[in-house]
Amino acid sequence: MNMLEIKDLHVAVDGKEILKGLSLTVNAGEVHAIMGPNGSGKSTLSYVLAGRAGYEITSGSVTYNGEDLNALAPEERAAKGVFLAMQYPVEIPGVTTMTFLKTALNAQRRARGESDLDALNVLKRVREKAGTLKVSEEMLKRALNVGFSGGEKKRLEILQMALFEPKLAILDETDSGLDIDALKLVAEGVNTLRSPERAMLVITHYQRLLNYIVPDRVHVLSAGRIIREGGKELAHELEAKGYEQIVKDAA
Amino acid sequence: MNAALSRLDARRAEAAEQFRTLGVPHRRVEAWKYSDLRAVTDAEAISKAGSAQWTIKHGSEGVEFVDLSGGSLPDWVRTHLGTLKSDSALGAASFAFAHSGFALRVPRGKPGEVRVSFASAGQARVLIVLEECASLNYVETVPSDLEGLQNIGMEIRVGDNAHFTHARTALASAKAVQISDIAGTVARNGSYRLYSGAFGAELSRLELKLSLDGEGAEAHLAGVGVLADGTHSDVTTHIVHAAGNTQSTQLFKNVAGGKSRAIYQGKITVAKGANGSDSRQTAKALLLGPRAEADLKPELEIFADDVKCAHGAAVGDLDVDSLFYLRARGIPEAEARNLLIRAFLEEAVEEIANDDIRAALWQAVEDALPRAMESHP
Numbered sequence: 001m002n003m004l005e006i007k008d009l010h011v012a013v014d015g016k017e018i019l020k021g022l023s024l025t026v027n028a029g030e031v032h033a034i035m036g037p038n039g040s041g042k043s044t045l046s047y048v049l050a051g052r053a054g055y056e057i058t059s060g061s062v063t064y065n066g067e068d069l070n071a072l073a074p075e076e077r078a079a080k081g082v083f084l085a086m087q088y089p090v091e092i093p094g095v096t097t098m099t100f101l102k103t104a105l106n107a108q109r110r111a112r113g114e115s116d117l118d119a120l121n122v123l124k125r126v127r128e129k130a131g132t133l134k135v136s137e138e139m140l141k142r143a144l145n146v147g148f149s150g151g152e153k154k155r156l157e158i159l160q161m162a163l164f165e166p167k168l169a170i171l172d173e174t175d176s177g178l179d180i181d182a183l184k185l186v187a188e189g190v191n192t193l194r195s196p197e198r199a200m201l202v203i204t205h206y207q208r209l210l211n212y213i214v215p216d217r218v219h220v221l222s223a224g225r226i227i228r229e230g231g232k233e234l235a236h237e238l239e240a241k242g243y244e245q246i247v248k249d250a251a
Numbered sequence: 252m253n254a255a256l257s258r259l260d261a262r263r264a265e266a267a268e269q270f271r272t273l274g275v276p277h278r279r280v281e282a283w284k285y286s287d288l289r290a291v292t293d294a295e296a297i298s299k300a301g302s303a304q305w306t307i308k309h310g311s312e313g314v315e316f317v318d319l320s321g322g323s324l325p326d327w328v329r330t331h332l333g334t335l336k337s338d339s340a341l342g343a344a345s346f347a348f349a350h351s352g353f354a355l356r357v358p359r360g361k362p363g364e365v366r367v368s369f370a371s372a373g374q375a376r377v378l379i380v381l382e383e384c385a386s387l388n389y390v391e392t393v394p395s396d397l398e399g400l401q402n403i404g405m406e407i408r409v410g411d412n413a414h415f416t417h418a419r420t421a422l423a424s425a426k427a428v429q430i431s432d433i434a435g436t437v438a439r440n441g442s443y444r445l446y447s448g449a450f451g452a453e454l455s456r457l458e459l460k461l462s463l464d465g466e467g468a469e470a471h472l473a474g475v476g477v478l479a480d481g482t483h484s485d486v487t488t489h490i491v492h493a494a495g496n497t498q499s500t501q502l503f504k505n506v507a508g509g510k511s512r513a514i515y516q517g518k519i520t521v522a523k524g525a526n527g528s529d530s531r532q533t534a535k536a537l538l539l540g541p542r543a544e545a546d547l548k549p550e551l552e553i554f555a556d557d558v559k560c561a562h563g564a565a566v567g568d569l570d571v572d573s574l575f576y577l578r579a580r581g582i583p584e585a586e587a588r589n590l591l592i593r594a595f596l597e598e599a600v601e602e603i604a605n606d607d608i609r610a611a612l613w614q615a616v617e618d619a620l621p622r623a624m625e626s627h628p
Contacts, residue, residue: 050575051578052575053575073583073584074575074578075583078579078581079581084579089576090570090572092573093598094597094598095591095594100577103582107580107581107586108581111581160580164580
């Protein structure tokens with residue numbers, strides 16, 4: 001069974017169709033890159049998979065491990081192993097990062113019928129992952145994402161991915177706003193999470209990130225549809241030719 | 252002594268006259284626009300409200316305590332009682348008509364700790380004097396089973412380098428009209444801190460007029476309000492920066508559920524010559540349903556040149572991006588809402604330095620939230 005199967009997906013936002021017949025299949029153990037210019041529907045795809053309100057599926061289907069993903073609330077998807085590393089992680093004053101991590105981890109565990117972990121146990125797990133991602137104790141004590149730099153926010157997203165151990169991880173423009181050192185650090189974090197049981201969907205505008213997270217398949221998204229597919233070399237072709245040429249070639 | 256007593260009587264007669272002239276405030280009186288007192292009571296009911304019952308614990312040595320319903324009053328009480336006036340007719344009424352109440356004095360350099368509960372309807376008058384370098388933790392509670400009209404008037408005199416912490420929790424009483432009227436003055440390098448928890452009544456009004464009269468005086472006011480269906484809470488503050496280099500902050504957060512109404516009116520006056528004054532005001536309200544209402548009204552009146560004044564007010568619903576973020580990380584919607592509401596309120600509680608006071612106020616918030624979050628069609 002495929003882990004993720006998207007068939008002829010049409011999605012509208014505020015009555016305007018953004019995805020216009022997108023099909024995509026992702027299996028466990030695979031890393032797929034979705035590349036596309038601004039406005040092609042990349043973020044819409046990530047939000048639809050995570051279950052954000054206001055993204056209406058007008059036709060087509062999204063199946064996750066054989067289950068209709070659209071029938072699940074965002075929190076149910078998370079508990080079943082869907083994780084979206086967001087392009088713009090939100091700042092939440094008044095909730096410390098550590099409290100948030102513990103609340104989220106235990107909510108997911110509870111939904112799966114597992115027992116809650118106590119604060120010490122959560123802290124131990126967080127610390128195990130925090131070191132390599134350079135997430136400091138001080139960051140964990142601060143309010144979630146408040147006053148964090150762009151790099152710190154993205155590192156914390158990857159820390160969550162490591163902590164929650166999702167089956168399907170979607171990375172939405174995780175490279176945006178990062179300098180090269182931060183990008184390498186984040187990519188390393190992602191690479192250590194590659195495993196035969198886990199699938200990843202790496203959404204990006206630039207080929208740069210894919211030098212560090214090398215995908216098995218590359219899909220080019222334009223105007224709400226996949227117009228080209230290929231191996232990792234397609235990313236290099238895109239970088240050399242630009243989106244405009246690829247779109248023309250496909251037409 | 253007779254002369255002093257008669258001066259007190261004269262002040263009392265003056266207050267009665269002031270109440271008669273001003274009358275019971277109603278919504279066409281600008282300062283009472285959002286709290287129509289005349290719709291729930293009248294002048295006769297106020298003047299004949301009788302005595303509010305109170306209980307007090309003042310364990311600390313050195314705190315002088317005087318029951319105002321007793322016969323002879325010491326000189327310091329006769330000198331001060333009724334001399335600090337708020338802008339409100341209700342402040343005048345509590346002085347003119349209350350036969351109940353108490354006065355407290357913390358002598359020079361002493362610390363004090365006092366717990367007070369105003370447990371019944373009626374009126375009471377409170378006078379508090381902090382001498383130079385004294386400090387007082389004043390913990391005040393209005394219980395949840397209050398019914399009828401309660402009008403408490405307070406006068407606070409904070410001396411040079413003295414520090415007053417006022418923690419006030421007014422629990423929800425849907426059958427009460429609860430008015431607290433505070434007039435205060437803070438002398439050189441003294442401070443007044445208010446931590447307020449207002450959980451609403453049929454009509455509830457906390458009105459504070461505080462004058463920073465000495466150079467370097469400070470006032471820091473923080474408050475939370477959590478309102479369930481059918482309740483009202485009005486917090487109205489007026490800080491007067493009368494001397495130079497005075498500082499004030501006001502931070503008020505309200506959560507309004509059901510059909511409830513949360514009000515914060517914050518006036519700041521910086522007098523001529525009060526240069527180097529600094530004031531910051533933030534008022535925010537979260538509306539949990541379509542029938543909840545919040546009215547936030549900042550007001551600045553500046554007559555000095557070299558001053559810093561900043562204020563901001565915002566009313567809204569929970570942030571949809573935050574809610575989605577938490578849910579996408581596995582936190583169910585109800586729990587995510589809960590977390591965000593608590594986070595919103597916490598800012599106004601977290602800075603309370605005293606652990607017991609902070610914990611008690613937070614507990615009151617926790618107790619009030621489930622009812623405020625009940626959904627009403």
